Amino acid sequence: MIATQLGATHLQFLLQGALWTVVLSAIALVGGGLLGFLVALCRVSGSRAVRLASGAYVQVVQGTPLLVIMFLVFFGLPPLGLNVSPLAAASASLILYVSAYMGEIWRGCIESVPKPQWEAAECLAMSRTQRMFHVVLPQAVRIATPPTVGFLVQIIKNTSLASVVGFVELARAGQIINNSLFEPFLVYLIIALLYFAMCYPLSRWSRRLERRTGFARRQQVVSP
Numbered sequence: 001m002i003a004t005q006l007g008a009t010h011l012q013f014l015l016q017g018a019l020w021t022v023v024l025s026a027i028a029l030v031g032g033g034l035l036g037f038l039v040a041l042c043r044v045s046g047s048r049a050v051r052l053a054s055g056a057y058v059q060v061v062q063g064t065p066l067l068v069i070m071f072l073v074f075f076g077l078p079p080l081g082l083n084v085s086p087l088a089a090a091s092a093s094l095i096l097y098v099s100a101y102m103g104e105i106w107r108g109c110i111e112s113v114p115k116p117q118w119e120a121a122e123c124l125a126m127s128r129t130q131r132m133f134h135v136v137l138p139q140a141v142r143i144a145t146p147p148t149v150g151f152l153v154q155i156i157k158n159t160s161l162a163s164v165v166g167f168v169e170l171a172r173a174g175q176i177i178n179n180s181l182f183e184p185f186l187v188y189l190i191i192a193l194l195y196f197a198m199c200y201p202l203s204r205w206s207r208r209l210e211r212r213t214g215f216a217r218r219q220q221v222v223s224p
Contacts, residue, residue, distance in 0.1 A: 005181050005183060010177050010181070011190075013173050013176070013177060014170065014173050014174060014177065014190060014191065014194065015194075016173065017168060017169050017170040017171075017172065017173025017174070018169075018170045018173075018194050018198070020167075020168065020169045020170070021156065021159050021160075021169040021170040021198070022156075022198070024087075024090060024091065024094065024159045024162060024167070024169055025152070025155050025156045025159055027091045027094070027095070028091065028094035028095055028097075028098045028155050028159070029098065029152060029155060031091065031094075031095035031098070031099075032094065032095045032096075032097070032098025032099045032102055032155075033098070033099075033102055033148075035095060035096075035098075035099035035103075036098060036099040036100070036101070036102030036103040036105075036106060037102075037103070037106065038099075038103075039054050039057065039058065039099055039100065039102075039103025039104075039107075040102075040103045040104075040106035040107045040110060041132070042054035042103075043055065043058070043103060043104070043107040044107060044110050044111065046128060054103070057100065058100045058103060058104055061096055061097060061099070061100035062100050062101065062104075066093060066094070066097045066158055066161055067161050067164060069093045069096060069097060070089060070090065070093040070161060070162070070164060070165050071164070071165075072093075073089045073092050073093050073165075074086070074089035074093075074165040077089075086162070086165045086166040086167035087167055089165045089167075090159070090162035090165055090167045090169075093162075094155065094158065094159065094162075097158070098151075098155060101151065101154075102148070102151065105144065105147050105148065105151060106140070106144050106148075109140045109141075109143040109144035109147070110136060110137070110140045112140070112143055113136050113139045113140055113143070117135055117136065117139065118131060118135070118136065120135075121134070121135040121136075145209055146206050146207075146209040146210035147206075147210075149202055149205055149206040149209060150202070150203065150206035150210075152202055153199045153202050153203055153206070156195070156198055156199055156202075157195065157199065159171075160195075163175060170191055170194055170195065171191065174187050174188060174190070174191040
């Protein structure tokens with residue numbers, strides 16, 4: 001009976017929702033990554049005012065639940081004359097959320113580059129910008145790759161909150177189907193499997209990259 005109720009049309013609708021989850025995750029990763037890169041650079045800036053301002057931004061965003069951010073964007077902007085679609089509201093909220101966390105992840109990776117590398121570049125009469133982009137960032141990128149891939153799993157799972165503003169991604173598609181079939185166990189089991197199929201390979205990839213990066217760094221330490 002259950003098999004006949006949950007048909008190919010419903011499965012196709014869930015797959016479309018999963019596709020929009022991937023699209024929304026990609027928007028959040030790209031937009032949040034670009035903004036997060038600026039946040040990371042500001043966090044290690046030579047200007048104390050810039051460091052304080054970027055630190056305050058990180059604290060405010062990290063201290064505010066993503067659900068509240070989405071409500072603020074979707075319901076708070078229209079009274080100000082800025083009408084936003086569910087996709088725009090979800091994208092903007094996730095970009096803000098991702099930028100704060102990604103900025104802190106990358107700040108830690110930049111600061112984890114050994115100080116002698118900074119000092120050696122300074123001895124070559126490089127400016128701070130040259131030291132950052134030619135010496136520090138190439139090393140920080142290798143360190144930052146595993147936690148960035150791992151954080152992508154959190155981005156994918158957090159896209160489910162976009163359903164509160166009416167955006168039809170995987171979780172919202174499941175709610176719509178369940179409202180018509182009244183089979184919550186089966187519907188949400190399929191949703192969980194789809195999320196697992198998207199997140200598990202990234203988790204494995206992140207752990208593999210972390211082991212590889214850790215091994216490479218140990219090799220650099222023991223090499224003469």
